[in-house]
Amino acid sequence: MVVLEFSFLTSAILFFIGAFLITYFTIPKIIGVVxxxxxxxxxxxxxxxxxxxxxxxxxxxxxxxxxxxxFLKSWDNYDEAIYFIPGLTILFIVGLKDDLVVLSPYTKLAAQILAIVFILMNDSFRIHSLNGFLGIYEIPSYIYYTVGAFMMLTIINAYNLIDGIDGLAAVVGTVILILYTTIFYVTKEYFYALVCLTLNGSLMAFLGYNFSSTKKIFMGDTGSLIVGFIISVLTLKFLALKPSVYNELPFLLENAPIIAISILIVPLFDTARVFTIRLANKRGPFSPDRNHTHHILIDYWGLTHKQASLIIGSFNFIFVVFFILLASTSTDVILVAFLMISFIILGYIFYRFDYSFSNLKRKIKMKKKVDNIKDKVIDRGTAKHKIE
Structure with missing residues (x-):
């Protein structure tokens, strides 16, 4: 066991540093070609x-x-590495085309479903039970495939939607991957821990360019679909862990689904909120606007992209730690109640202001007019003072 852990730690360092360096030194080449x-x-x-x-x-x-x-295929137990490749390739092609020639949401949705099928085919991800969460134990196969596919689609698209400002998708992705790295290391699922570290190395290298003012680059749908796909797979695997390994984790077995939701709180809350606003305004859920949480922090609170991204990322981490502490002693019903209250409070904080795009433009114009009037008043006062 000691030899295995030493081998894992050595591999972890190599995969993380290797991914970081490959991404860091090749992104300038991508920028040059683009x-x-x-x-x-x-x-x-x-x-x-x-x-x-x-x-x-x-x-x-x-x-x-x-x-x-x-190289990671030597660490998997159910040939998971092979099942990752078709899904990643499909989403890479679709994301690349969408970045070059905008695709319809339904085309991307069809591609996502096809990519998800390859993951659901692998027995490693089969969720047999929710271990008593809300009284649910055994899960029939048809429910697993239906709910599993819906969950993965939700996560992929939720992550894709938060990629709206510099650094946000990378920062939130890094936080989520750090949390999953810890979970899979503790439960000795080393293959998934190494996948987390590899992608995290790439995200951290990319983040430097994404924040840069001279060598800036966006991850685009090519990146957000890939990262969202990996996060959705990790979430599915987390829920599919054997009950015995939960003894090593600092929360009750039945609370795993709530912990998964808390880890994904930022993309899930933002997507739920934006979709609700769009549907309430009789618009399609995928119709674009500036109602996202990160837009509000920038447009109304005057934060920079970096400040907004770091604040949201920090909130994600603190939220998860808080729920893990609660989940160590509280029942699933209490956690569900806390989660619902959290959603209501967060929703109210952003709902009490009118953040529709039309009002946003109107308020920005009004602010400019007020500032112009103030400047004119100051200029006149200064001119009058000079005359006197």
Whole structure:
């Protein structure tokens, strides 16, 4: 066992550093090609950036993961590495095309379903029971496939939707992967811990460029679909862990589903909130706007992209730690009640202000008018004072 853990720690360092270096040194090459071919992301009315910016940063995630999976296959128990590759390839192709030529939401949805099928085919991800969560124990196969596919689709699209400002998707992804790395290391699921570390190495290398003012690049749908897919797979595996391994985790067995939701609180809450607003306004759930939580922090609270991303990422981490502490002694019913209260409070904080796009533009124009009037008053006062 000691030899196995030493081997894992050595591999963990190599995979993390290797992924970081591969991503760090190849992204400038991607930026060069994107700029040369003029495949830039053009800002529009909803964009949070003002100038044309290279996209396709997610390409680096794809080839880094594929390269890593070749070596990671010696750590899996059910040939999981082979089942990752088709899903990653499908989403890479679709994400790349969407970054170059915008695809319809239904085309992307069909591709996501196809990618998910490969994961659900592997017995390693089969959820046999919820171990008493809300009184649910045994889960029939048809329910597992239906709920599992829906859960993965939700996570992939929720993560894709938070990629709206510099750093946010990478920061939130890093927090989620750190949490899952810890869970899978403690439960001795070393293959998944190494997958987390590999992707985290890529995200951290990418983050430096995403925050950069001179070598900026976006991950695009190519990246967000890949990262969202990996996170959805990790969540499915977390819920499929054998009951015996939960003895090593600091929370009750029945509370695992709530812990999974708390880990994904940022993308899930933001998606639920935005979809509710759009449907209430009789618009499609995937219709674009600036009602996302990160837009509110920037447009109304005046935060920079980096500040908003770090605040949201810190909130995600603190929220999970709080729920893990609760889950160590509280029952699942109490945790569900706490989660619902948290959603209501967060929803109220953002709902009490009118954040529709039309009102946002109107308030911004009004603020500019007020500022202009103030400037004129000050200028007149200064001129009058000079005359006197």
């Amino acid at each position: 700029e040369y071919k003029s495949l830039m992301d053009n800002p529009n009315a909803r964009s949070s950036h003002q100038k044309r910016t290279p996209t396709l940063g997610g390409i680096s995630f794809f080839y880094t993961l594929i390269f890593a999976l070749f």
